[in-house]
Amino acid sequence: MARVEDRWIRKDKKRSSEYGKGKRWRAVWVEPDGTEKKMSFTNKDAAKAHAATMEATLISGTYHSPNSGTMTVGEWAEVWYTAQVHQRDGSLDQIRRRLDLNIIPTLGRIPLKDLTRADIQAAIADWAETLAPSTIKLSYVYLSGLLKAAVLDKHLKSSPTAGVRLPKVEHAPVRPLDVQQVQRLVEVMKPAHREAVVFAAATGLRPSELFGVTWDRVDLDAGIVTVDRQLLTTGNIPKFGPLKTQASYRSVKIGSATILMLKARGAQHPESLVFTNAIGGACSRTTRGEAWRWARERLPFIGDGWHQLRHHHASLLIAAGLSPVAVAHRLGHKDATETLQTYAHLWPTDDDRMVAATDGLITLTVRDDV
Numbered sequence: 001m002a003r004v005e006d007r008w009i010r011k012d013k014k015r016s017s018e019y020g021k022g023k024r025w026r027a028v029w030v031e032p033d034g035t036e037k038k039m040s041f042t043n044k045d046a047a048k049a050h051a052a053t054m055e056a057t058l059i060s061g062t063y064h065s066p067n068s069g070t071m072t073v074g075e076w077a078e079v080w081y082t083a084q085v086h087q088r089d090g091s092l093d094q095i096r097r098r099l100d101l102n103i104i105p106t107l108g109r110i111p112l113k114d115l116t117r118a119d120i121q122a123a124i125a126d127w128a129e130t131l132a133p134s135t136i137k138l139s140y141v142y143l144s145g146l147l148k149a150a151v152l153d154k155h156l157k158s159s160p161t162a163g164v165r166l167p168k169v170e171h172a173p174v175r176p177l178d179v180q181q182v183q184r185l186v187e188v189m190k191p192a193h194r195e196a197v198v199f200a201a202a203t204g205l206r207p208s209e210l211f212g213v214t215w216d217r218v219d220l221d222a223g224i225v226t227v228d229r230q231l232l233t234t235g236n237i238p239k240f241g242p243l244k245t246q247a248s249y250r251s252v253k254i255g256s257a258t259i260l261m262l263k264a265r266g267a268q269h270p271e272s273l274v275f276t277n278a279i280g281g282a283c284s285r286t287t288r289g290e291a292w293r294w295a296r297e298r299l300p301f302i303g304d305g306w307h308q309l310r311h312h313h314a315s316l317l318i319a320a321g322l323s324p325v326a327v328a329h330r331l332g333h334k335d336a337t338e339t340l341q342t343y344a345h346l347w348p349t350d351d352d353r354m355v356a357a358t359d360g361l362i363t364l365t366v367r368d369d370v
Contacts, residue, residue: 002029002055004047007040027051029058039153041083049082071155073115073146074108080146088241089232090208095142102127102139103146112150117160124166133167140166173345176315177308181301188298193291195261196275196283200306202258204313204331206230207306209248211283212240216270220259225252227332231273236281238273248332314339318346 005026008019023040025047030036037054041047077099084092106123107115120143127136140161147159177185186197200210205227212231219226227250233239243249262274277283288306296302310331317327324336324347333339 001058002027002051004028004044004051006044027054029054032058043083043085045085046083049085050079053079053082071112072108073110073112074104076112076150076155077104077108077146080149083149089239094138098135098139098142102131103143107143112155115147115156115160117163120161120164124164128167133169137166137169140164174311174342175303176311176346177302178312179316181299182309182312184299185295185302189295190278190291192276192278193283193288195265196288197309198261199258199275200309201312203252203254204310204317205252206244206248206310206332207285207288208232209243209332210306211273211275211288212238213274214238214271215268215274218262218274220263223254223256223259225254227252231282231284233282233284235284236277236279238282243332245332245334247328247334250329250332252330311343314343315346318343 005028006024007022007026008016008024010016023042025042025044026038026040027047027050028036028038029051039047039050041050081095081099084095087095102123106126107119110119120140124136124140127139131139144159144161147156147161150156151159182197182201186194189197196210199205200207203210203225205213205225208230209227212229213225213227217226217228218224227248228243229240230243231238232241268274273282275283277287292302292305296304302308314327314331317330322330324339324343327343328334328336328339331339
């Protein structure tokens with residue numbers, strides 16, 4: 001009923017006349033009236049996902065032809081979602097939540113061809129009743145993405161998002177935990193996670209990087225931790241995925257105190273996780289979130305989540321006089337601009353240094369002959 005074709009390579013493994021032209025993979029399906037429909041994709045998995053979606057809707061009787069003009073925003077959202085094969089599991093979960101909780105309930109019944117800027121603006125006003133501006137912005141980003149895809153696949157002539165206004169996202173300045181506060185956290189945290197707190201404070205790793213470190217990524221002799229993947233799992237068994245950005249791939253130097261802490265744990269299997277839950281399994285986002293909330297009930301000042309330890313680490317680097325470039329490299333930021341967007345207020349001002357560098361060098365002299 002539905003299949004995927006390779007437009008560039010024929011079944012006899014020879015190049016077709018379309019080789020190198022346009023999108024390589026094509027989903028093909030037959031509509032109830034016998035009409036064959038096609039849609040091309042650059043990615044084979046996306047074509048397979050689209051073909052599977054078309055076949056499922058044909059079997060269930062909920063099919064609407066993409067070119068019929070009657071496909072709703074909700075129906076197209078499902079087609080678009082199945083094509084997001086390049087996204088990480090965590091991102092897919094986030095997209096799914098925003099589709100199910102915001103986009104589809106408010107806009108899902110509107111035919112794509114009838115969707116207007118006013119509809120989108122009204123939806124944003126509705127979301128603003130219960131959602132934070134940052135969540136509204138995220139929902140809008142996904143909505144814009146699926147509408148852009150609809151334009152590219154010729155279901156819309158243009159996207160109706162032009163001119164839409166979003167509530168302003170206010171970013172409160174980061175207030176990092178100090179050394180004494182983190183020390184109190186170590187003492188309060190449940191025993192299974194205390195070493196992870198110490199390691200996070202000493203390295204600045206993101207939580208998913210921290211709990212994804214395995215012993216084969218730790219060179220205790222050289223004092224180097226290789227950060228080249230992150231933990232994606234939601235259960236006991238580790239599942240790893242790529243890092244957030246290319247800049248996130250890095251080697252992080254650790255000092256003697258951290259090395260001694262790790263050595264004290266004795267010989268470990270190279271592929272096992274360095275930091276686990278209480279029963280030795282992968283420390284999922286839920287598990288580590290519960291551990292942090294348990295500690296926050298006793299120490300309300302620690303704030304929300306393990307990322308606070310990354311902020312703490314960054315603040316220590318800045319206080320030690322490291323440059324934005326050095327801090328960016330240590331944290332795995334894309335560049336110093338990204339670092340400054342979050343931590344610029346923590347760097348000491350240069351006013352006194354500028355005064356010292358210039359004041360009094362040129363003096364006023366009094367001439368008797370004037």
